[in-house]
Amino acid sequence: MKIFYICKSQQKNMGAKITLKKIAKELGVSTSTVSKALSDSHEISVETREKVKAFAKMYNYKPNSLALRLRNQRSMVIGVIIPEIVHHFFSTVISGIEHGANERGYNVMVCFSDESYQKEVLNIEMLAGGSVDGFLVSIAKETQELSDFRHFEDLKEEVPLVLFDRVHPKINCDKVVVDDFGGGYKATEYLIKTGCKKLAIITTPDFVSVGLERKKGFLKAINDYNIAVPSEYIIQVNEKNDITAQIQKVINLPDRPDGIFAVNEIYAATAMKLAQDKGIKIPEEMSFIGFTDGYISQFSNPSLSTLAQHGHEMGEKAIELLINRIESKDSDFPFQTKVIDVDLKIRNSTKKTF
Amino acid sequence: MKIFYICKSQQKNMGAKITLKKIAKELGVSTSTVSKALSDSHEISVETREKVKAFAKMYNYKPNSLALRLRNQRSMVIGVIIPEIVHHFFSTVISGIEHGANERGYNVMVCFSDESYQKEVLNIEMLAGGSVDGFLVSIAKETQELSDFRHFEDLKEEVPLVLFDRVHPKINCDKVVVDDFGGGYKATEYLIKTGCKKLAIITTPDFVSVGLERKKGFLKAINDYNIAVPSEYIIQVNEKNDITAQIQKVINLPDRPDGIFAVNEIYAATAMKLAQDKGIKIPEEMSFIGFTDGYISQFSNPSLSTLAQHGHEMGEKAIELLINRIESKDSDFPFQTKVIDVDLKIRNSTKKTF
DNA sequence: TATTAACACGAAATCGTTTTAGTGTTACAC
DNA sequence: GTGTAACACTAAAACGATTTCGTGTTAATA
Known part of the structure; x- marks a missing residue:
């Protein structure tokens, strides 16, 4: 034998x-x-x-897992669609998603929309045909701009969907977001309390949900502390054009700000470099706070004060919501939105004393 | 009707x-x-x-795509296993893989080994049961250290495998690597030609294939130009311990180097910050060259000269090799190894004049 | 001796497709 | 009136598993 x-x-x-x-x-x-x-x-x-x-x-x-899945009518695969991968924050979210998914026996399939509406729709169609048991999506900028969410509506009839980070109120589903508003407020408040009088913000166009929320937080703090912000202190960066040129404007202003809140690392680091090139002393003459605690913030010089977003936690939360939805028999319990806290991480681009 | x-x-x-x-x-x-x-x-x-x-x-x-795949005995899915995702270079590779895969009608499933041998084996087992038509893997550090590649050998009998970046000569398959040796040589040569006399290297332990190759390139240049390198100028960072402390040693040396080649961004940026903290002028008193052209290099201050690795291109090349292998009828054409060129990108952490 | 329970296994349905090999009807030519 | 070609469709197998429902044999019991 x-x-x-x-x-x-x-x-x-x-x-x-x-x-x-x-x-x-x-x-x-x-x-x-x-x-x-x-x-x-x-x-x-x-x-x-x-x-x-x-x-x-x-x-x-x-x-053969395909045969198994076909028979069980379950793929044990989660489809994730993110706008871009070469991005520290999304990387951390993915890592959280993967971790949580594996813990509960699921696999993760990652696709990228490259911020394009077309690719987002295509990716969803590709994965929708029984390939995945659920979707985790962060909406592409173009989709947000177009405000066309039919592909999500169609999807929801077949398979659960959880939106994370980039969400939209029109889409009725579970969501996980960062406390963007609170972050914007905290950053601005810190700048004010450390003596900045002339506050500027470098943000995205309003259709980018997270940018808008962060701006709202900024504006609320401005208002609460009775500070006036001239319109030229509010820069909304159009990424289709030269970012540096747009940011440079606020730095080069004759009456320039002494505190700048940027809604992401790149804008913050770019602005700071521009200021340094002009010989402006940081943080004494100009303070900076960014958003996202990635490598840029850690390794820029001076290191950037920023709002840490806990992407890993967000990923874990999102996958938890999704798997709960997938595995629950009565799927009509109400949709929920989880808000992940942000931490203000003070480094050397801001003043220390109150 | x-x-x-x-x-x-x-x-x-x-x-x-x-x-x-x-x-x-x-x-x-x-x-x-x-x-x-x-x-x-x-x-x-x-x-x-x-x-x-x-x-x-x-x-x-x-x-239903599961049914289709079962019938066609093809999943049209590629399994990718990388050591970590929160990593600029791997992100760019993934983006290249995804791009190339989609172009030829394939989807990509990404898993992470977290540098762990165990997780690498687990991931492969999970994906091997018919889920994927081929594998794209960059070997985990622990696997390299253990030098145990049986899981890859078993795999190759069932489904094609292409290794990228972190490879090993023992595994006989298609490979795509960066010209690590050439990069190490170029960097070192540049430091020498811009007047550095005392060259140090901050690298990984030798079991990390890419670190070893880069070190070999460094050593070759050192040798070609008849420069002596004392052993305390060669730092091999053990990531299980405090990185900063290990790097600090070479900066704090009484007779310290005037040119440092680091095999990745983090080591380079960390070393440079340490030097700046000591008041050392960069690049006049100490020059730095890193490896990987990520955000850290771009946004550090002074910005880091580095070797750009073209991860996207590597990903595209790897997926091309894999799909060719999958789709070729006679699968016994010889294995090949593609080498992706690196570009020396001079910024402000090195001297300009020869 | 007849009945039944336990045991050890097999047949067939099922999941959702595609594809090969029929099948039945019509129409046309011889 | 018969043979056959075209047409329009169906039955069944196949992919690789699981599971429900049998079924035949043996052994124990009445």
């Missing part, structure tokens, strides 16, 4: 993958017997069970 | 997904007819074809 196995096993590289059917044939039993034996069913005699298991192990049998 | 459709279509949210079988039942034809009608087979009358297609569209029918 042993020899027989070894003999056969030498052929394993030749043919295609080993299946239940092939094992059954070789052993002269039915596929049902093999299946049951492998799952240690008491329906099958111990003798047969051992024989089958030994054989399966020898051939390195692994059940 | 029209009314009938509308009537039914209102129920579509209720039941599960629409399938060929259901369409067939509703229309009173066989599933084969529906299948053929949808693929515009001339076996089916124009009348029936139109009817089926209209119905399918109304119900927003999408073929």
Whole structure:
């Protein structure tokens, strides 16, 4: 018997993958017997069970997951669509998603919309045909600009959807967002309390949900502390054009600000470099606070004060909501929106004393 | 007829997904007819074809991709395993892979080994059971340290494998690597030519393939130009301990180097900050060159000279090799190793004049 | 000796497709 | 009137698993 196995096993590289059917044939039993034996069913005699298991192990049998999924009507795969991957924050979110998914036995399939509406729709269509049990999406900028969310509506009828970071009130589903408003407020308040009088903001156009919220937080603080902000202190960067040129304007202003809140790392670091190039002393003459605690903030010089976003936590929260939704029998419990706190991380681009 | 459709279509949210079988039942034809009608087979009358297609569209029918894959014995999915995602270089590679894959109709499934041997094996097992048509892997550090590659050997019998960036000569398969040796040489040569006399290197332990190659390049240049490098100028960072403390040693040396080549951005930026803290003038008193042209290099101050790695290109090359391997009938054409060039990008952490 | 329970296994349905090999009807030519 | 070609469609197998429902054999019990 042993020899027989070894003999056969030498052929394993030749043919295609080993299946239940092939094992059954070789052993002269039915596929049902093999299946049951492998799952240690008491329906099958111990003798047969051992024989089958030994054989399966020898051939390195692994059940075909496609067949399994088809039968179980479950793919155990989560589709994730993010705007871009070369981005510290999204990387951390993905890492959280992957971690949480694996913990509950799911796999993750990542696609990128490249901020394009077209690619977002395409990706969803590609993954929707039974490939995934649920979607985790952060909306592309173009989609936000177009404000066309039909693809999400269609999707929701088939499979659960959780939106994270870039969300929209029109879409009714579970959501996980960063406390963008609170972050904007905290940053601005800190600048004010450390003595900045002339506050500027470098943000995105209003259709970018997170940019808008951060700006609102800024504006609220400005208002609460009775500070006037001239319109030229509010820069809304259009990424289709030269970013540096747009940011430079506020730095070059004759009556320039002494505190700048930027809604992301890149804007903050770019602005700070521009200021340094003009010989402006940081933080004494100009303070900076960014958003996202990535490598740019850590390694810029001076290191950037910023709002840490806890992307990993956001990913874990999002996948938790999604899997709960997938696995719940009565799927009509109300949708919820989780807000992830942000931490103000003070480094050297801001003053320390109040 | 029209009314009938509308009537039914209102129920579509209720039941599960629409399938060929259901369409067939509703229309009173066989599933084969529906299948053929949808693929515009001339076996089916124009009348029936139109009817089926209209119905399918109304119900927003999408073929179940699991069933398709099972039948076609192809998943059209590529499994990618990288050591970590929160990493600029790997992000760019992923983006290249995704781009190339989509172009040829494949999807990408990304998993992370977190530099752990265990997780690498687990991920491969998870994806190997028919889920993916091929693997793209960058080896985890722990796996390199353990030098245990049986999981890859087993894998290769079932499905093609392409290794990228972190490779190993023991594994016989297609590979794509960066010209790490050449990069190390170029960097060192540049430092020498701009007047540095005392050259140090901050690198990884030798089991990290890319670190070793970069060090070899450094050593070759040192040798070619007849420069002596004392052993305390060669720092091999053990990431299990405090990185900063290890790097600090070479900066604090009484007879300190005037040119430092670091094998990644983080080491370079960390070293540079440490030097700045000591009041050392950069690049006049100490020059720095890193590896990987990420955000850290761009936004550090002074901005870091570095070797740009072209991760996107590497990803595209890797996926191309893999898909060619998957789609070729005679799969025994010889394995190849592609080397991606690196570009020395001079910024402000090095001297300009020769 | 007849009945029944336990045991060990197999047949067939199922998941959603595609594809090959029929099948029945009509129409036309001889 | 018969043979056959075209037409329009269906049945069934296949992909690889699981699971429900049988079924045949043996052994124990009445």
